Amino acid sequence: MAEKKLVEAITSMDVDFAQWYTDVVKKAELIDYTSVKGCMVIKPAGYAIWELIQKQLDDRFKATGVENVYLPMFIPESLLQKEKDHVEGFAPEVAWVTHGGLQPLQEKLCVRPTSETLFCDFYKNDIHSYRDLPKVYNQWCSVVRWEKETRPFLRSREFLWQEGHTAHATAEDAEARTIQMLNVYADFCEQVLAMPVIKGRKTDKEKFAGAEATYTIEALMHDGKALQSGTSHNFGDGFAKAFGIQFTDKDNTLKYVHQTSWGMTTRLIGAIIMVHGDNSGLVLPPLVAPTQVMVIPIQQHKEGVLDKAYELRDRLSNFRVKVDDSDKSPGWKFSEQEMRGIPLRVEIGPKDIAAGKCVICRRDTGEKYEVALEELEAKVAELLPTIQRDMLEKARAHRDSHTYVATTLDELTQVFTEKTGFVKAMWCGDQACEDKIKEDLAVTSRCMPFEQETLSDKCVCCGRPAKKMVYWGKAY
Amino acid sequence: MAEKKLVEAITSMDVDFAQWYTDVVKKAELIDYTSVKGCMVIKPAGYAIWELIQKQLDDRFKATGVENVYLPMFIPESLLQKEKDHVEGFAPEVAWVTHGGLQPLQEKLCVRPTSETLFCDFYKNDIHSYRDLPKVYNQWCSVVRWEKETRPFLRSREFLWQEGHTAHATAEDAEARTIQMLNVYADFCEQVLAMPVIKGRKTDKEKFAGAEATYTIEALMHDGKALQSGTSHNFGDGFAKAFGIQFTDKDNTLKYVHQTSWGMTTRLIGAIIMVHGDNSGLVLPPLVAPTQVMVIPIQQHKEGVLDKAYELRDRLSNFRVKVDDSDKSPGWKFSEQEMRGIPLRVEIGPKDIAAGKCVICRRDTGEKYEVALEELEAKVAELLPTIQRDMLEKARAHRDSHTYVATTLDELTQVFTEKTGFVKAMWCGDQACEDKIKEDLAVTSRCMPFEQETLSDKCVCCGRPAKKMVYWGKAY
Numbered sequence: 001m002a003e004k005k006l007v008e009a010i011t012s013m014d015v016d017f018a019q020w021y022t023d024v025v026k027k028a029e030l031i032d033y034t035s036v037k038g039c040m041v042i043k044p045a046g047y048a049i050w051e052l053i054q055k056q057l058d059d060r061f062k063a064t065g066v067e068n069v070y071l072p073m074f075i076p077e078s079l080l081q082k083e084k085d086h087v088e089g090f091a092p093e094v095a096w097v098t099h100g101g102l103q104p105l106q107e108k109l110c111v112r113p114t115s116e117t118l119f120c121d122f123y124k125n126d127i128h129s130y131r132d133l134p135k136v137y138n139q140w141c142s143v144v145r146w147e148k149e150t151r152p153f154l155r156s157r158e159f160l161w162q163e164g165h166t167a168h169a170t171a172e173d174a175e176a177r178t179i180q181m182l183n184v185y186a187d188f189c190e191q192v193l194a195m196p197v198i199k200g201r202k203t204d205k206e207k208f209a210g211a212e213a214t215y216t217i218e219a220l221m222h223d224g225k226a227l228q229s230g231t232s233h234n235f236g237d238g239f240a241k242a243f244g245i246q247f248t249d250k251d252n253t254l255k256y257v258h259q260t261s262w263g264m265t266t267r268l269i270g271a272i273i274m275v276h277g278d279n280s281g282l283v284l285p286p287l288v289a290p291t292q293v294m295v296i297p298i299q300q301h302k303e304g305v306l307d308k309a310y311e312l313r314d315r316l317s318n319f320r321v322k323v324d325d326s327d328k329s330p331g332w333k334f335s336e337q338e339m340r341g342i343p344l345r346v347e348i349g350p351k352d353i354a355a356g357k358c359v360i361c362r363r364d365t366g367e368k369y370e371v372a373l374e375e376l377e378a379k380v381a382e383l384l385p386t387i388q389r390d391m392l393e394k395a396r397a398h399r400d401s402h403t404y405v406a407t408t409l410d411e412l413t414q415v416f417t418e419k420t421g422f423v424k425a426m427w428c429g430d431q432a433c434e435d436k437i438k439e440d441l442a443v444t445s446r447c448m449p450f451e452q453e454t455l456s457d458k459c460v461c462c463g464r465p466a467k468k469m470v471y472w473g474k475a476y
Numbered sequence: 477m478a479e480k481k482l483v484e485a486i487t488s489m490d491v492d493f494a495q496w497y498t499d500v501v502k503k504a505e506l507i508d509y510t511s512v513k514g515c516m517v518i519k520p521a522g523y524a525i526w527e528l529i530q531k532q533l534d535d536r537f538k539a540t541g542v543e544n545v546y547l548p549m550f551i552p553e554s555l556l557q558k559e560k561d562h563v564e565g566f567a568p569e570v571a572w573v574t575h576g577g578l579q580p581l582q583e584k585l586c587v588r589p590t591s592e593t594l595f596c597d598f599y600k601n602d603i604h605s606y607r608d609l610p611k612v613y614n615q616w617c618s619v620v621r622w623e624k625e626t627r628p629f630l631r632s633r634e635f636l637w638q639e640g641h642t643a644h645a646t647a648e649d650a651e652a653r654t655i656q657m658l659n660v661y662a663d664f665c666e667q668v669l670a671m672p673v674i675k676g677r678k679t680d681k682e683k684f685a686g687a688e689a690t691y692t693i694e695a696l697m698h699d700g701k702a703l704q705s706g707t708s709h710n711f712g713d714g715f716a717k718a719f720g721i722q723f724t725d726k727d728n729t730l731k732y733v734h735q736t737s738w739g740m741t742t743r744l745i746g747a748i749i750m751v752h753g754d755n756s757g758l759v760l761p762p763l764v765a766p767t768q769v770m771v772i773p774i775q776q777h778k779e780g781v782l783d784k785a786y787e788l789r790d791r792l793s794n795f796r797v798k799v800d801d802s803d804k805s806p807g808w809k810f811s812e813q814e815m816r817g818i819p820l821r822v823e824i825g826p827k828d829i830a831a832g833k834c835v836i837c838r839r840d841t842g843e844k845y846e847v848a849l850e851e852l853e854a855k856v857a858e859l860l861p862t863i864q865r866d867m868l869e870k871a872r873a874h875r876d877s878h879t880y881v882a883t884t885l886d887e888l889t890q891v892f893t894e895k896t897g898f899v900k901a902m903w904c905g906d907q908a909c910e911d912k913i914k915e916d917l918a919v920t921s922r923c924m925p926f927e928q929e930t931l932s933d934k935c936v937c938c939g940r941p942a943k944k945m946v947y948w949g950k951a952y
Binding site for chain 2: 097099
């Protein structure tokens with residue numbers, strides 16, 4: 001009974017996906033709400049996932065020459081206002097500091113919603129010559145955007161992220177870095193988070209405030225909605241001109257730098273939940289599972305059982321492994337391990353010990369294996385990468401089976417009335433068509449994918465000649 | 477000439493230690509100033525040191541059962557006010573957010589100067605039973621204190637730190653954790669930063685706002701001033717009573733938890749500079765040196781030299797190693813490597829290659845070794861821990877030779893008139909004496925050390941019976 005209760009407390013994902021999500025986030029102890037409206041506590045189980053994301057993403061950054069820095073969390077109002085599009089995009093949603101200590105400030109400061117303006121202010125003094133380029137800096141920090149509606153990990157007033165900000169001598173170098181980082185993101189999502197993504201470019205309507213071009217990776221959640229999972233922006237020399245960031249080039253002439261920025265956030269944890277989770281709770285890809293293997297002793301009060309469990313744990317020390325030696329029942333422990341998304345559980349009881357074996361159970365498929373004790377390490381070493389691979393393939397199959405095609409506005413309307421998923425459609429490039437589809441169907445253009453197809457030669461909306469294929473979807 | 481300039485640009489530490497510090501911080505490219513008064517940019521060379529500190533300190537935390545979390549950066553005014561001593565201590569120096577987006581906030585929020593109140597608010601809902609205890613949480617984040625006078629790393633309006641916050645079932649458990657973490661800090665400073673510290677307890681006058689007891693580690697800088705390098709606080713059940721954090725104990729009665737907090741900051745980078753630096757710049761202990769070995773090719777335009785330099789780098793890949801293959805002169809490179817505090821440099825030129833050897837030079841002592849190329853890895857593996865050890869011993873010798881004893885107020889006055897260092901003196905325990913010494917001599921009580929000595933039986937100030945030996949010093 002006790003075991004059942006833990007699971008029954010979760011809403012079924014088919015009944016109410018939003019409630020299922022909230023239930024998992026709470027029951028898997030990833031977050032807690034706080035007295036600060038719109039802000040959350042990231043609890044140990046959630047933060048440990050973030051640490052694994054950080055470590056593996058940061059290693060990939062550094063392999064491409066990225067250096068980490070830390071810039072202030074405050075931006076003076078005058079600095080935020082230097083780039084016109086940028087301030088228009090962000091001013092409505094920033095938090096303002098007006099008093100320091102007991103004194104009113106001479107100039108109010110916003111808490112950074114993103115740090116383009118601060119990096120520009122810094123680069124202006126730090127870059128003088130072509131020898132100083134490129135600058136490929138990144139910071140891990142928190143940012144604040146005063147959102148009206150919030151959801152754990154997906155949209156909160158404060159969130160954690162990394163923001164890369166680079167400066168280059170030429171437009172080509174900036175574009176190459178923009179695409180390079182998008183590829184790092186896409187590869188990270190697929191290889192580490194087991195989450196397939198569509199790479200593409202945002203339409204001008206959807207691009208970042210102040211950017212020349214915004215590239216994105218878009219993932220499909222289990223409920224068919226789209227999640228923007230990482231973005232990479234090419235600013236051209238727009239910010240450089242607004243902030244006066246110039247360098248002396250090899251030919252001894254003064255030139256403006258070309259800049260990029262790119263970011264990923266704790267939103268990725270929301271993506272992991274919504275791509276891989278099921279009605280028993282979280283399902284974690286092994287590479288971001290804080291505990292990869294949970295050893296659960298059966299009849300642990302019997303002599304030798306706990307000792308054997310600890311012995312198995314010690315033998316598995318190449319992995320992230322724990323023993324659940326609490327005084328709960330095995331069934332309760334199974335449910336907890338499932339709720340928390342731990343990839344493998346190892347069951348060991350008196351009968352197993354007598355037979356020289358144990359039972360290994362996969363979280364992603366529920367498959368069970370009887371394994372001779374001497375083969376334990378080898379079996380775990382084989383299963384973890386198998387799970388990682390299978391989870392990616394399962395997510396890819398789900399994404400592909402929820403990707404549709406529409407060649408007319410009627411078809412587009414019908415698909416979005418009946419289904420939720422990605423819809424591919426041709427577009428003339430005119431924002432009026434994009435606006436109309438968004439208003440009529442309550443969906444947004446996700447991106448113009450790098451892998452273009454010719455579904456028809458006409459715009460899905462107006463029938464004029466098509467220029468691009470676009471992915472459409474309902475956004476988180 | 478060019479080489480000389482780089483070095484000449486630094487003020488000698490004996491002429492003006494404060495200016496020397498500022499010069500090193502700038503020339504070693506650790507920080508830059510910003511448009512945000514009192515806030516700094518931590519540049520790649522500085523942030524890489526912080527990453528090494530974080531990693532090694534975090535590993536030590538986790539070995540004692542600490543779990544990382546993340547709490548919001550904002551504290552509602554009403555929450556800050558719940559513990560009376562605490563709000564009095566911090567309210568005068570916090571930054572206030574009064575507007576979110578375009579709207580004034582109903583309740584103003586301060587940017588966290590420290591997070592006791594947030595952790596209490598969280599624990600209040602998270603702790604119910606003795607089974608939920610202990611909670612041993614930590615977060616890595618930035619905090620804001622609206623300081624009037626600021627100095628890079630030592631005192632800035634925003635700084636990076638870790639703050640541990642724990643809750644325990646008994647007063648004994650809380651005290652044990654407070655001391656345990658102080659010992660982790662002290663061990664970390666000695667073993668990793670090569671910086672000896674005095675462990676002790678703060679007087680009531682100097683303790684943390686809201687704490688029952690504050691423990692500290694105090695280090696002596698090269699100029700004889702003291703730097704508080706880490707603190708660990710025991711709150712007893714004061715915060716628990718203010719916030720109502722209760723649990724049902726094994727005996728089925730409701731009890732208040734006992735709490736601790738402990739923190740270390742980017743100030744440690746300032747300590748590294750001021751303990752180990754010299755007139756050529758920074759001197760980094762190998763364990764926190766982002767680059768441990770710099771290979772510098774001599775006559776690098778000659779055939780085979782650069783290839784040999786890269787080969788040596790590859791052979792040293794167990795260490796953090798780089799080749800300086802820039803087009804600067806070797807002398808300039810030497811000066812830069814010295815300024816940046818890189819522990820070892822390996823010189824390799826055509827004559828060395830012909831002779832099958834290279835030259836290794838230690839940053840800390842300037843000693844040079846001719847080393848046969850086949851012994852390079854072994855020599856580097858031997859030298860790095862030797863440097864680490866020698867730097868600790870050198871710092872300890874300096875600290876000990878700048879620690880004085882005073883048994884009368886005249887002696888105390890004389891020592892602080894003629895010298896700068898730690899002064900040990902007996903104290904009656906009366907705050908009036910502490911106040912008088914502080915006012916008259918412009919020094920503060922650093923701590924009542926765990927290792928007590930009996931220098932005399934009388935208070936250095938009033939002559940009444942002494943209760944404690946106290947370390948005095950001029951503080952940063």
